[in-house]
Amino acid sequence: MERTALVNQIKSKQSFLCVGLDTDPNKIPVHLRNREDAIIEFNRKIIEATKAYCIAYKINTAFYEAMGSKGWEIMEQTVKEIPSTHLKIADAKRGDIGNTSDHYARAFFETIPFDAITVAPYMGADSIRPFLAYENKWTIVLGLTSNSGANDFEMQEMKSGGRLYEKVFEIAAKWGNINNLMFVAGATQPKELNRIRKIVPDNFLLVPGVGFQGGSLEEVAKHGMNKDIGLLVNVSRAIIYAKEDEHFAEEAAIIAQQYQVEMNGLMSSR
Amino acid sequence: MERTALVNQIKSKQSFLCVGLDTDPNKIPVHLRNREDAIIEFNRKIIEATKAYCIAYKINTAFYEAMGSKGWEIMEQTVKEIPSTHLKIADAKRGDIGNTSDHYARAFFETIPFDAITVAPYMGADSIRPFLAYENKWTIVLGLTSNSGANDFEMQEMKSGGRLYEKVFEIAAKWGNINNLMFVAGATQPKELNRIRKIVPDNFLLVPGVGFQGGSLEEVAKHGMNKDIGLLVNVSRAIIYAKEDEHFAEEAAIIAQQYQVEMNGLMSSR
Numbered sequence: 001m002e003r004t005a006l007v008n009q010i011k012s013k014q015s016f017l018c019v020g021l022d023t024d025p026n027k028i029p030v031h032l033r034n035r036e037d038a039i040i041e042f043n044r045k046i047i048e049a050t051k052a053y054c055i056a057y058k059i060n061t062a063f064y065e066a067m068g069s070k071g072w073e074i075m076e077q078t079v080k081e082i083p084s085t086h087l088k089i090a091d092a093k094r095g096d097i098g099n100t101s102d103h104y105a106r107a108f109f110e111t112i113p114f115d116a117i118t119v120a121p122y123m124g125a126d127s128i129r130p131f132l133a134y135e136n137k138w139t140i141v142l143g144l145t146s147n148s149g150a151n152d153f154e155m156q157e158m159k160s161g162g163r164l165y166e167k168v169f170e171i172a173a174k175w176g177n178i179n180n181l182m183f184v185a186g187a188t189q190p191k192e193l194n195r196i197r198k199i200v201p202d203n204f205l206l207v208p209g210v211g212f213q214g215g216s217l218e219e220v221a222k223h224g225m226n227k228d229i230g231l232l233v234n235v236s237r238a239i240i241y242a243k244e245d246e247h248f249a250e251e252a253a254i255i256a257q258q259y260q261v262e263m264n265g266l267m268s269s270r
Numbered sequence: 271m272e273r274t275a276l277v278n279q280i281k282s283k284q285s286f287l288c289v290g291l292d293t294d295p296n297k298i299p300v301h302l303r304n305r306e307d308a309i310i311e312f313n314r315k316i317i318e319a320t321k322a323y324c325i326a327y328k329i330n331t332a333f334y335e336a337m338g339s340k341g342w343e344i345m346e347q348t349v350k351e352i353p354s355t356h357l358k359i360a361d362a363k364r365g366d367i368g369n370t371s372d373h374y375a376r377a378f379f380e381t382i383p384f385d386a387i388t389v390a391p392y393m394g395a396d397s398i399r400p401f402l403a404y405e406n407k408w409t410i411v412l413g414l415t416s417n418s419g420a421n422d423f424e425m426q427e428m429k430s431g432g433r434l435y436e437k438v439f440e441i442a443a444k445w446g447n448i449n450n451l452m453f454v455a456g457a458t459q460p461k462e463l464n465r466i467r468k469i470v471p472d473n474f475l476l477v478p479g480v481g482f483q484g485g486s487l488e489e490v491a492k493h494g495m496n497k498d499i500g501l502l503v504n505v506s507r508a509i510i511y512a513k514e515d516e517h518f519a520e521e522a523a524i525i526a527q528q529y530q531v532e533m534n535g536l537m538s539s540r
Contacts, residue, residue, distance in 0.1 A: 022370070062366060062373035068381040069346055072339035093366055095390065096332060097417040097483075100292070103332035111338040120365065120390045122412060124419020142392060147367040149394020152441055157429035164423070164434065171422055213367075 001087050001115045002136055003179045006204075007228045009055045009085060014264040016229050018056035018089065018206070019256060020236025021046065021078060022063050027241055029248050039067075042248075043078045046240050049253040053260035056087035058206075058234050059114075076112050087232070089206070090114040093142065098126035105130045109137050116140055118184060118206070121168045125175055132176045138204075139181055141172045143196065146186025146209030165192075169199040178202045185224065187215025187233070193223035204230050211238030217259070221266040229267065235259060271357050271385045272406055273449045276474075277498045279325045279355060284534040286499050287526060288326035288359065288476070290506025291316065291348060292333050297511055299518050309337075312518075313348045316510050319523040323530035326357035328476075328504050329384075346382050357502070359476070360384040363412065368396035375400045379407050386410055388454060388476070391438045395445055402446045408474075409451055411442045413466065416456025416479030435462075439469040448472045455494065457485025457503070463493035474500050481508030487529070491536040499537065505529060 010016050023039050032038045047057065059078060064071035082088050094104040094117065101119075108117045109131070116138035119128055131139040144154055144165040154165040162170075169183060185196050187209035196205070205224055209215035210233050217233060224231050239259075243251035280286050293309050302308045317327065329348060334341035352358050364374040364387065371389075378387045379401070386408035389398055401409040414424055414435040424435040432440075439453060455466050457479035466475070475494055479485035480503050487503060494501050509529075513521035 024373075060366075060370055060373075062364070062370045062377065065342075065377035066373040066381060068377070069339050069342035071377075072335075072342045076339055091366075093364065093390070094332070096330075096361075096363055097415065097419075100330055100332045103294075103330075103336040107332065107335035107338070107341075111336060120363070120392050122390050122392045122423060123415050123417060124422030124424070126417050126419040128419075145367065145393050147393060147396050149367075149396040149398075152394030153392060153434070153437065154394070156434075156437065159427035159429050164426075167423065167426065208367075 006055070006087060010229050013053070013055055013260070014267055015053055015055055015260040016231045016233055016263055017054040017256060017259050018058050018087070018232045018234040019046065019050050019054045019239055020058045020060060020091070020234045021240065022060040022236040023240065024063055025067065029244055029246060031246050039074050040077050044081050045249040046252050047081050049249040050239065050256040051083055051086065053253070053256040054086070056089055056232050057082050058089040058091045058236075060091040060236070079112055079114060087116060088114045089116040089118070089140070091118045093118050093120050095120040095123050095127040097123065098130060101127050101130040105134060109134045116182070118142065121172055128172065128175055132180055137180065139176060140206050141168065141181065141183050143169050143183035144185050144189060144192055146188040146213050146215065150186065150189070166195060166199060169196060173200050173203065182206055182232070184208065187220045188213055190216060190219035190223050193220065197224060197226065201226060202228070202230065204232060207231055207233045211235040217262055218266065221270070225266070225270055233263075276325070276357060280499050283323070283325055283530070284537055285323055285325055285530040286501045286503055286533055287324040287529050288328050288357075288502045288504040289316065289320050289324045289509055289526060290328045290330060290361070290504050291510065292330040292506040293510065294333055295337065299514055299516060301516050309344050310347050314351050315519040316522050317351050319519040320509065320526040321353055321356065323523070323526040324356065326359055326502050327352050328359040328361045328506070330361040330506070349382055349384065357386060357408075358384045359386040359388070359410070361388045363388050363390050365390040365393050365397040367393065368400055371397050371400040375404060379404045386452070388412060391442055398442065398445055402450055407450065409446060410476050411438065411451065411453050413439050413453040414455050414459060414462055416458040416483050416485065420456065420459070436465060436469060439466060443470050443473065452476055452502075454478065457490045458483055460486060460489035460493050463490065467494065467496065471496060472498070472500065474502060477501055477503045481505040487532055488536065491540070495536070495540055
């Protein structure tokens with residue numbers, strides 16, 4: 001998906017919501033669990049219910065891999081259920097030596113036609129470049145994450161100045177451009193978004209941590225929004241597990257719409 | 271697999287060789303390619319031919335994921351082909367927030383019964399702890415990798431002293447112990463192994479980069495070996511693609527044996 005198409009979707013829907021399909025077989029409603037296609041059916045219903053209010057879906061590969069090869073089949077089928085208007089993100093956090101990352105890029109950009117993938121920066125340029133080589137695909141580099149472990153390395157100060165995560169933004173930004181490179185920037189540290197926007201004023205940021213993890217959408221918008229909005233705010237658990245009974249999809253729609261309404265307000269008032 | 275069992279295997283076989291099953295459908299011998307079970311058959315033959323000379327097998331998940339859910343099935347089947355005497359490593363380089371890493375740990379320690387998994391340290395403690403919670407399983411943290419991109423972040427100096435990769439060894443070593451935690455340390459930077467051994471004298475190191483990537487086994491042994499040997503040296507392409515015709519397995523055995531003989535010499539002369 002091209003940047004223009006993404007920005008147009010955001011502006012026409014007045015939403016920068018990404019719905020995270022972190023689907024756990026033990027958390028879906030009981031009435032679905034005995035079905036052979038339980039997870040697919042759950043995902044299909046969530047997508048159907050929320051697609052008017054979001055512009056992207058993010059599939060967290062861990063939840064599918066826990067089910068083995070069957071989980072990968074479900075992931076393949078789920079991607080087919082996502083409308084072509086929506087950005088399809090593989091939240092896979094991959095990264096390996098160049099020869100190996102070639103294969104990961106093929107896995108997530110060709111074998112399964114995702115539009116975007118999250119990647120880990122630790123191993124440097126050659127571990128990320130194979131993803132950036134694809135046209136009209138997005139590589140989303142982990143910058144500053146939303147978890148407590150971010151303090152262990154990401155927030156540590158470098159001898160040359162700044163924190164490790166700032167170096168990652170600075171250096172990785174040069175590997176791609178604003179049309180193929182995004183960064184992960186956690187909502188739980190909204191103040192850091194000011195520093196991040198100084199380094200990458202124009203790149204899109206994928207922002208996890210709103211909802212269950214406690215990040216504030218208002219704070220994220222205040223510190224992270226740019227002239228093209230430039231944000232994809234992901235909400236997973238707070239939407240997909242909003243209700244545990246047969247009305248889960250209706251409730252997911254209600255919560256997704258609440259986020260969309262709040263986003264509309266934040267987009268209008270900037 | 272317990273540490274004692276691993277050390278015993280190494281000593282009785284006089285080998286610390288790990289064979290990397292980075293099996294690429296486009297690189298296996300032509301006579302196998304038309305078979306439905308081409309990759310399984312290739313892996314089976316490689317395992318059969320090399321198992322006397324090695325003590326571990328490492329499956330690089332990227333090569334299997336490039337084939338989608340079918341590739342995951344092949345990975346599941348390949349793990350079943352590995353004898354229980356050998357350490358089964360998922361080279362997956364996973365890592366995510368704790369809630370998500372739980373699912374990765376399940377994927378690679380339960381759904382597929384690997385003995386060990388490689389993980390990326392960038393996201394810190396809570397991204398790694400779910401793996402360490404498993405008994406008799408090994409978590410292998412990326413420390414210093416064998417690729418050129420290692421210079422981008424891993425080799426950068428920290429304000430508090432030392433390089434980033436040294437911090438990773440220092441801090442991650444505290445999350446586990448020598449019975450459940452190993453580190454990746456690339457053979458292409460053997461001099462750094464001296465620094466690494468000062469930080470983690472007793473942990474096992476998984477060492478990629480010997481063979482095709484040009485690392486020297488002798489240098490690795492000189493700078494990295496400890497009293498329990500403490501090394502798993504991985505060779506992938508130089509063994510599994512040693513010959514491209516129907517004699518690929520015999521040639522793989524010959525090369526694997528050459529490494530074993532060299533390792534025997536290095537173990538005896540220390």
